[in-house]
Amino acid sequence: MGLDKVVGSAAEAVADIHSGASLAVGGFGLVGIPWFLIDALREQGADDLMVVSNNCGVDGAGLGLLLDDHRISRVIASYIGENKEFGRQYLAGELTLELTPQGTLAERMRAGGSGIGAFYTPTGVGTMVSDGGLPYRYNPDGTVAEASEPKEVREFHGKQMVLEEGIVTDFALVRATRVDRAGNAQFNASTRNFNVPAAMAGRVTIVEAEEVVEVGEIAPADVHLPGIFVKRIVALTPEQAARKDIEKRTTRGERPTDTASSKEA
Secondary structure (H helix, E strand, C coil): CCCCCEECCHHHHCCCCCCCCEEEECCECCECCCHHHHHHHHHHCCCCEEEECCCCCECCECHHHHHHCCCEEEEEECCCCCCHHHHHHHHCCCCEEEECCHHHHHHHHHHHHCCCCEEEECCCCCCHHHHCCCEEEECCCCCEEEECCCCCEEEECCEEEEEEECCCEEEEEEEEEEEECCCCEECCHHHHCCHHHHHHHEEEEEEEEEEEECCCCCCHHHCCECHHHCCEEEECCHHHHCCCCCCCCCCCCCCCCCHHHHHHC
């Protein structure tokens, strides 16, 4: 019973997330994002949040809902993506944004969760990532209010590499395909992107699970995230688990009939 980390609701799971908290949030675009934990946090009311995520949702969905409510004050992300409000707030000086190379961001979260304070990487050497001057926040008139400082660069194995700090956050919100009651989690295909490192980075990691199973039902080789990283589990209903929106739906129309080819055939 001591291993059972399932809580009663998403609202209960996020109840102690306080204003000013830092959050690592899983997902890639809208794939694998913790839809219902984000909704519960929106209802809960915490603001002045610092969010670490690959991107910040889209307009009107995912983390974009918290942006719409001006509940996020700082973001560490790899791109602005499809969210126009995200870009607007950044350029208007309403939001602080630390743009970080995508692979570096994933490794910063993984490193933080592994107890690694910092690491060296060749990514970003010779750019504003290493040299400084990357705009973090703008003034309303478009001038730069805050910019990045230069980072330490050293040579290893004949390559210049920049020092990047590991990321540890107060909380992490992620979504998994299958989770046992002890928190061992499995992710399907691309939903694994950023959910695992985000989960590792959080001091208190909360997982919304499409399916909750008993301990032992997930084979050890199929565990993508060990339960040691998970503090709370929210079991989704089948209807909630089926929610898997996408950013853009692109379809190909019917191909015109090639009459000449048909006749030759």
